[in-house]
Amino acid sequence: MPVIVLNNIEVIKAALIRQKGVFAGRPSFASNKLVSLGLGVAFNDPESIGRDWLYRWTKMTRGLHNYAVGKRTDIAKHIHEEVSFMTSELEKQCRESCTGYIDPEPIVRLSVGNAVCAMCFGKRYQADNEILQEL
Structure with a gap:
C-alpha cells in the first residue's frame, strides 16, 4: 500500500483543497474490518x-x-440515569439469584452502551432491546 507524506501547509492545502478528488478516499485496514466490520x-x-x-x-x-x-442536557444526567438503572438491576438480580453470585459484566456493558446512546441519539433503550444488545 503506497503512502504519501504531506509535510507543509502549502502542500496539504494543495492536496486536500485544490486536488481533493485525487486524494479522496481512505485505505482499507484489516483492523478496521475486524473492529467495525468495515462500517465505521x-x-x-x-x-x-x-x-x-x-x-x-x-x-x-x-x-x-x-x-x-x-x-x-448535561452528560452527568445521562450517566446518573444509567447508574440508577444499573444499581437497581444489580439489586434485582442479587435478590433473584439462588447462589448469591451474579455476573455484573452484562449489566455494566449495557449501561455504558445505553449512556452513550442517550448522549448520541437523545434516548435510552430497554435492556432487552435487540439494537442495544448488538452494540
Missing part, C-alpha cells in the same frame, strides 16, 4: 459504503456539535 465512520468514506456512511457521519458530527455548544 473514521476509516471509511462515502465511496466505500455509500449512504450508510453519510448517515452515520451526520449523526456523529451533529451529536458532537450539540454537546460542544451545550444544546443537549
Whole structure:
C-alpha cells in the first residue's frame, strides 16, 4: 500500500483543497474490518459504503456539535440515569439469584452502551432491546 507524506501547509492545502478528488478516499485496514466490520465512520468514506456512511457521519458530527455548544442536557444526567438503572438491576438480580453470585459484566456493558446512546441519539433503550444488545 503506497503512502504519501504531506509535510507543509502549502502542500496539504494543495492536496486536500485544490486536488481533493485525487486524494479522496481512505485505505482499507484489516483492523478496521475486524473492529467495525468495515462500517465505521473514521476509516471509511462515502465511496466505500455509500449512504450508510453519510448517515452515520451526520449523526456523529451533529451529536458532537450539540454537546460542544451545550444544546443537549448535561452528560452527568445521562450517566446518573444509567447508574440508577444499573444499581437497581444489580439489586434485582442479587435478590433473584439462588447462589448469591451474579455476573455484573452484562449489566455494566449495557449501561455504558445505553449512556452513550442517550448522549448520541437523545434516548435510552430497554435492556432487552435487540439494537442495544448488538452494540
